[in-house]
Every structure is written in C-alpha cells, then in structure tokens.
Amino acid sequence: MRLVTVEYRARVLHVRMSSPPVNAFSAAFFDDLHAVLASAGPEIGAVVISSTVERVFAAGGDIPFMARADEPTSENYVRRCQEVYGLLERPEVVSIMAIDGACLGGGLELSLAADIRIASPSSRLGLPEVSLGILAGGGAIHRLVRAVGQGVARDLLLTGEPISAKQAHMWGLVNRLAADPLAAALALAEKVGSFSPEAVGATKVLALSASTDEFEDGLRDELARWVEVRRGANAQEGLDAFAQRRAPRFERRHA
Incomplete structure (x- = not known):
C-alpha cells in the first residue's frame, strides 16, 4: 500500500x-x-x-x-x-x-x-x-x-x-x-505554477537567504539576480504581455 x-x-x-x-x-x-x-x-x-x-x-x-x-x-x-x-x-x-x-x-x-x-x-x-x-x-x-x-x-x-x-x-x-x-x-x-520559473526561483532563493544574509550583501545579490532574470525570454514575455494587455505565456523546460 x-x-x-x-x-x-x-x-x-x-x-x-x-x-x-x-x-x-x-x-x-x-x-x-x-x-x-x-x-x-x-x-x-x-x-x-x-x-x-x-x-x-x-x-x-x-x-x-x-x-x-x-x-x-x-x-x-x-x-x-x-x-x-x-x-x-x-x-x-x-x-x-x-x-x-x-x-x-x-x-x-x-x-x-x-x-x-x-x-x-x-x-x-x-x-x-x-x-x-x-x-x-x-x-x-x-x-x-x-x-x-x-x-x-x-x-x-x-x-x-x-x-x-x-x-x-x-x-x-x-x-x-x-x-x-x-x-x-x-x-x-x-x-x-504558471509563473516564470526563473523569476520564482530567484525570488525564493533570495527570500530564504534574507534571514541570514547581511543587508548589503542581500542588496547586491538581488541586483545580480534581477539582471540575470531580466536577460531571459520569460522576463521579456511578461513585460510584453503587460504592455499588450494579455496573459503572459511563460515557458518551462521539459524533462
């Protein structure tokens, strides 16, 4: 069972x-x-x-x-x-x-x-x-x-x-x-579950580390991850969808 x-x-x-x-x-x-x-x-x-x-x-x-x-x-x-x-x-x-x-x-x-x-x-x-x-x-x-x-x-x-x-x-x-x-x-x-996995992943990592990181270190990490996420196609899709008043279609990798 x-x-x-x-x-x-x-x-x-x-x-x-x-x-x-x-x-x-x-x-x-x-x-x-x-x-x-x-x-x-x-x-x-x-x-x-x-x-x-x-x-x-x-x-x-x-x-x-x-x-x-x-x-x-x-x-x-x-x-x-x-x-x-x-x-x-x-x-x-x-x-x-x-x-x-x-x-x-x-x-x-x-x-x-x-x-x-x-x-x-x-x-x-x-x-x-x-x-x-x-x-x-x-x-x-x-x-x-x-x-x-x-x-x-x-x-x-x-x-x-x-x-x-x-x-x-x-x-x-x-x-x-x-x-x-x-x-x-x-x-x-x-x-x-339909959100961008890159945005979710970076946000979750930052949130979990916020309790232990020094504030200035956290700010630097946030900026670095923001730049990394923004480079991705899902970030562009989300921004374009907002401008076009439609629902975003975020992509996930498949096994």
Whole structure:
C-alpha cells in the first residue's frame, strides 16, 4: 500500500498523504514522499500536499518506532526527515500545504518547509515534542523562528501546546484560512505554477537567504539576480504581455 498518492494537474503536483489513522511519519512514508518530491520534473511549477485522512493533516513522527529505535536508527530517521522537508524548498517550485485537521509535530515541521500554508478554521497546529522528552529535530525550530520570530516560536516550542488555526493565522504561522483548504491550495497552485520559473526561483532563493544574509550583501545579490532574470525570454514575455494587455505565456523546460 502506497502511503502517498499523486495527481498531476498541468504544472501542479498534488501529493496526498494516506497513512491512516493519523498519517504518522514512518520510515516507509518518508521513502515514498522523498521519491515523489525528488522525481518532480522541471515542468512542475507548484506542489500541493494534503491528506486523505478525515480531520487529520498529519500527527507527525512514528512515536512507537522512535521509542524502540536505537541511537543510530533514530539519528538516521531524523536526518531523513530533514532531507525530505528540504525538498520543499527547492527553487522554481512553489510548495503549498492544504491543512484540514490536526497538524502536529512532524506534520507542522513538514508544513513549515513549505512556502504557503492554507488551513481550515477547525485545524489545530502544534509542536508537542518537548512534552515527550524530545525536540523537533527536522528543522522546525529554525524554520519556526524565521517564520514567526523568537517570542511566538518559543511559546509554541517550549509549551508544546496546540493552537487554533485562527491563532496560527494571527501569529503568521498560517498564511490563509479557507473553508476548503485543498480547493484554495489547488487554485493558488495553478496560478503560481504558471509563473516564470526563473523569476520564482530567484525570488525564493533570495527570500530564504534574507534571514541570514547581511543587508548589503542581500542588496547586491538581488541586483545580480534581477539582471540575470531580466536577460531571459520569460522576463521579456511578461513585460510584453503587460504592455499588450494579455496573459503572459511563460515557458518551462521539459524533462
């Protein structure tokens, strides 16, 4: 049984997590998800991840597995987490989470690696690892601080308490609220997936590095990448389309 299923819509890859009852992240789950994300070709402009399990996005790590695993196995498991989550930050692809239900532990770690998080009002989000005597090692600590700042991040990390989607939206942890987050995510993915991959890739790289780069270095990098992107045919197409009052037809490389 596959733990993730996929559907292709034009330039959108829709990945559905399907590991009932709670979409626990087993080693096999990470193997499936890694294979799907790593195989996404250059024709893909956006990735949407959702769940087939009712009222659950993902409950996170496989706790029984972690309880019995020895240290090398546990370390390899967390390293695999980091590798899989990191695939969502690849340039030229916009990653969107459609969260409908419980999004806890590794589920939230996965979501934090995405560019955009859309949640239903009934969703709950949290990082309970500290209450289990462990910590969120898949990248959530650094990504959470970057996303919402030290104060909110430490509140979530050190209390382990879940919060409502409304509170998460107020704190900037969730970008958008929607009654049907999957429909909203797919519609948004179809839009941004049609954008110029060069413009998206350069913008995403700059945004991800903005938290660590010195300001002057960032300005120099922005200028260099602006010049590079402007040289491309897609930039000319976008500017011409605007002047001609028509929709641009951006090209993507095909595998």
